Amino acid sequence: MELVEVRDEMLAFFLLLLVIGIALIFFRAIRGPRFTDRIVAVNYIGTMATVFICIQSVYLDIPFFIDVALTFALLNFLTVIVICRVVTLHYKGRQLNLEHKKESEQI
Amino acid sequence: MRETIGLLLIGFGVFVFFVGILGTMRFSYILSRLHSTAVGDTSGVVLIILGLIVYGTPFFLSLKLLLVVLFLWLSGSVATHFIARVECLTNEEYEMYDMYEKYGKHWKPVEKELAETELTETEETIAKSTV
Numbered sequence: 605m606e607l608v609e610v611r612d613e614m615l616a617f618f619l620l621l622l623v624i625g626i627a628l629i630f631f632r633a634i635r636g637p638r639f640t641d642r643i644v645a646v647n648y649i650g651t652m653a654t655v656f657i658c659i660q661s662v663y664l665d666i667p668f669f670i671d672v673a674l675t676f677a678l679l680n681f682l683t684v685i686v687i688c689r690v691v692t693l694h695y696k697g698r699q700l701n702l703e704h705k706k707e708s709e710q711i
Numbered sequence: 712m713r714e715t716i717g718l719l720l721i722g723f724g725v726f727v728f729f730v731g732i733l734g735t736m737r738f739s740y741i742l743s744r745l746h747s748t749a750v751g752d753t754s755g756v757v758l759i760i761l762g763l764i765v766y767g768t769p770f771f772l773s774l775k776l777l778l779v780v781l782f783l784w785l786s787g788s789v790a791t792h793f794i795a796r797v798e799c800l801t802n803e804e805y806e807m808y809d810m811y812e813k814y815g816k817h818w819k820p821v822e823k824e825l826a827e828t829e830l831t832e833t834e835e836t837i838a839k840s841t842v
Contacts, residue, residue, distance in 0.1 A: 606742050616764075621725050632735050632744075640741050640798045647790055648735065648748045650785065652728060655759050658776060662763050666758050670775045677779060681786035686791040694799050710830070 615663040622656045649660055650680030713765060727755035741798055744789055752787035756780060792811030 626649055633645035656675045661669030727750060736749025760780045764773040 606776055611714060611718065615721070618721055618725050620719065622728070625728055629732050630733055638741065638798075640793075640801070640802075641744065644741070644745055644748055645735070647787075647794070648731065648751065651752050651756065651787065654779065654783065655724075655728075655756060656775050658760060658763060658779060662766060662768060667769075667772055667835075670772060674775070674779055674782065676783050677786065681782075684790040685793060688797045689785060691797055692800060 615659060619656065619659055622652055626652050626656075639691065643684060647680065647684050650676065650683070654680065674684065696708070714767060716786050717762045717764075718767030721759050722762075724755045724758030724762060727751055729760060731755065741802075742795060745795055745798075749787070750789070754789075756783050756793060772784060 629645050629648055629652075633642050633649070634647065635643045654673050657669055657673040661667065661673070664704060731748050731751030734750070735744050738744045740748060757780050762777050764776055768776065
């Protein structure tokens with residue numbers, strides 16, 4: 605009888621472990637030397653949050669949480685792609701600016 | 712019995728996630744960190760979702776969970792590739808990484824070139840004779 609009770613509460617234990625993991629990887633997002641470290645950490649936090657919501661929907665027996673998890677995964681992907689695109693365009697624009705400055709100085 | 716197998720799968724998935732976190736905390740270079748997070752992005756997710764399906768969800772809900780896995784598999788690898796490309800584009804000294812690992816962070820490329828081009832006398836004579 606006690607074993608069954610322990611088995612029913614194991615999902616809550618895994619939820620707790622996932623929360624601890626998100627708190628650990630948050631340090632990398634704060635401490636990362638470059639911006640790519642922060643993007644990696646944010647991507648990983650998003651994946652872990654998606655899995656967290658899936659486990660929670662089974663644990664609390666609320667079926668529509670899985671839709672929330674799917675939306676969360678979509679938003680996570682969109683965040684990473686948009687940030688990478690903006691950084692790439694910004695970097696290329698800065699390189700072009702530098703080249704124009706050099707050419708104008710030579711003239 | 713079925714629930715126990717499901718919980719074991721979920722526990723193994725959480726362990727894989729923690730392996731990814733360990734790599735993210737301990738590796739010294741960004742591309743290695745990216746590699747270790749990709750482990751959790753693919754195998755950790757599929758282990759946890761398979762565990763949830765075995766643990767006991769209705770049929771259509773398990774199909775939705777498989778949809779989550781499919782989308783995370785497609786999007787996670789693409790996102791990792793994008794991050795690696797941005798890193799290789801914007802980091803100007805990422806090719807020096809092997810040398811930094813060997814000789815320490817204060818290593819400069821000029822010293823290395825000089826050390827390579829310094830020849831002993833016999834080698835110089837040999838080079839002159841061949842020319």
